[in-house]
Amino acid sequence: MDLFDATTQAASGVPSVGTGSPLAVRMRPASLSEVAGQAHLLVPGSPLRRLVEPAEESSRRAAPGSVILWGPPGTGKTTLAYLIATSSGRRFVELSAVTAGVKDVRAVIEDARRRLATGGSETVLFIDEVHRFSKSQQDALLPSVENRWVTLVAATTENPSFSVNSPLLSRSLLLTLQPLSTQDVRTLVDRAVDDERGLAGTVALADDAQDHLLRLAGGDARKALTILEAAAGAVLSAPDGEDGAPPDREHPVTLDLATMERAIDVAAVRYDRDGDQHYDVISAFIKSMRGSDVDAAIHYLARMIAAGEDPRFIARRIVISAAEDVGMADPSALQTATAAATAVALIGMPEARIILAEAVVHIATAPKSNAAYMAIDAALADVRAGKAGSVPAHLRDAHYAGAKGIGHGQGYKYAHDAPHAVAAQQYLPDELAGSRYYLPSDRGYERAVTERMDKIRTILRGE
Secondary structure, three states: OEEEOHHHEOOOOOEOOOOOOOHHHHOOOOOHHHOOOOHHHOOOOOHHHHHHOOOOHHHHHHOOOEEEEEOOOOOOHHHHHHHHHHHHHOEEEEEEOOOOOHHHHHHHHHHHHHHHHOOOOOEEEEEEOHHHOOHHHHHOOHHHHHOOOOEEEEEEOOOHHHHOOHHHHHOOEEEEOOOOOHHHHHHHHHHHHHOOOOOOOOEEEOHHHHHHHHHHHOOOHHHHHHHHHHHHHHHHOOOOOOOOOOOOOOOOEEEOHHHHHHHOOOOOOOOOOOOHHHHHHHHHHHHHHHOOOHHHHHHHHHHHHHOOOOHHHHHHHHHHHHHHHHHHHOOHHHHHHHHHHHHHHHHOOOOHHHHHHHHHHHHHHOOOOOHHHHHHHHHHHHHHOOOOOOOOHHHOOOOOOOOHHHOOOOOOOOHHHOHHHOOOOOOOOHHHOOOOOOOOOOOOHHHHHHHHHHHHHHHHOOO
């Protein structure tokens, strides 16, 4: 548990940090004016501003008593929690849902109650990764939220509708943080390079190095500053230049593209197999195959592979797409997908990536039809609505004693004895005679199927 009291705040109004703290911590905004992005949450009179900038006691009472901050990593959730805490000297207590238990939560709440009872300062309880709290841990927060013993600020990268208990969610104000734009992150990087809290002008960031850094960060401010710190550390630890002058504002060291690339080998892919990114990426993957954008489909496949997604899971989604979206427009697509699923299970990664890519290319570039999918759903809808009817007598089983005596099988026409192996007779129950479920498209193989079905249905009607 990390604990910061108002007495430990620096003159800037934020908890004091040492010069040895990570760059991302040192550059944490000291006021709302330094916050990048999130303009939709910072308009005058907004609930967040009332929490951070309570002009008077009445404004403080009107501010929400509990806030859940939901957004991607590195968008400022922890920063906003610090700003809420440090406004008007409120005490700040931070718990991580990864390490804290119910005992820790109750201890903080009890201490906050005692402080309020003795006229002490209010407490802001910041819980990072609240989605990792169990139901019982989240339930332990309810009394303190209802009675305002603490101002709860909970941060999560997961959709609170699924990861936060309904009672806690209903008692909290949900604020959704948007991903930072490239320009937002650029502003923060420039500030870190120049600000005395950061690198104090000791490095000069080349344009191509900065562009590469911003690509690696992917809208994550914390990640951008962490990479910057690693790259700056590499050049600042090198021997002094020819003039022997140590790096300062007058003699900054150039941080070039090659140094930036050496500072970090592989940028982590932002994709959580247990969270929203999992569902968002797989959704985009499936829709890209369905939409015939092979390049987008390959991109999302690469993101899943790079993040360590189970290749068998990916293969199953490809099989489903082959059946649901390609269907009879290209029957071989399902064969490719099922063969790929078998091969992936047989050989595993990294070679499985090639098999998955081949299957994705086939599905994405194949003609599309959901006619078979729509056909079975329409038929199921009729059956579930009671539109079934009796099996026609001539189609019923006639292989047991006495069956023919009750009319089973009488009048049945053996299809192979008829021209084109199609016999004119009724197959659907009387109640559904003439119903059409399968309506083939005019794409791919189904173009030929449409022509054949028209001829078959004419024969079946006896025309």
